[in-house]
Amino acid sequence: MFLTRFRVNTARREARQLLGSPRRLHGAVNMSFAEPPGRDGNGPRVLWRLDRNSRNEVLLYLVSPSRPDLTHLVEQAGWPTADTPGWQTYEYGSFLDALAEGGTWAFRLTANPVHHVRFKDGQPTKRTAHRTPRHQIGWLLKKQENAGFEIAEKPAERRLLEAGDEYQLIVHDQRGLQFGKTENSGRHDVTLTAVTFDGRLRVTDPDALRRTLTSGLGKAKAYGCGLMTLAPVR
Structure with a gap:
């Protein structure tokens, strides 16, 4: 790699x-x-x-x-x-080989946080972007166990809010992307939301985290989403 x-x-x-x-x-x-x-x-x-x-x-x-x-x-x-x-x-x-359980790293991830919503009874669900930082953070927290890490929590004395400020994590640079794509079925528009996460994590499953770092996390990997990188904690 x-x-x-x-x-x-x-x-x-x-x-x-x-x-x-x-x-x-x-x-x-x-x-x-x-x-x-x-x-x-x-x-x-x-x-x-x-x-x-x-x-x-x-x-x-x-x-x-x-x-x-x-x-x-x-x-x-x-x-x-x-x-x-x-x-x-x-x-x-x-x-990648040196990653070990319990290791702590700073990370950056640009991702496409989505969920599936049914707008009317009887209709199939539709993939929809999470629009708010609270829901985007919730998306990442749901992914973390299978992805081989856990987001570090803030010490209680460093939290500015009673709720919503528990993690060493920020969400920024939200961008709505729209562009045309041509496939066998013809040309259609692609619309997605990309956001960047910066934070600190602890390794819980080195093998799973290696897969995350080399295979990506979430959707829209072809269009600049899914890549997580690590850096030493300063």
Whole structure:
């Protein structure tokens, strides 16, 4: 497994076009591999995420079973004449192997929190986005056990509210995404809500967490959702 980071040159028109279209960026990510890994099953796959740290600092992260070549992205959305290659790729397997039960990590996850709702009796349920931070956090809390971790709780003296401030977790950068998609049945619109979670977790099941980090969490993985990354707690 490999973890790759690429900084987007937001001053370039081609870069802004990619940032504005999850479908285009999905295609550009797939072009980074001579043979993109399959998307079926629960095995490792190509995951990606955009971190919009500021107006001028947008980072693209990839996790992939094979090493990517981002030359085309440098030419479209990077700094082609710079002395450095434009991206950094790190071997990820040794980090994953070292995960141990009880370990504590800071994490970031961009995800598509959804649930199924029946609007009228007798009708089938429909997948619907969670719109509020409270429900989005609830979605993540329901996922955590099977995903191999638990969100760290705040000490009681650090909680600002009696209810709703129990966890070391924030939700931010909610974005509504809509774009066209062409399939065998024709062209249709895709609408989804992506949000970013930053927080602290404790490893409860290392094997399950490895699957989460390499296979993603939740829906819309092809469009920049599902990738969780870990960092040492400061």
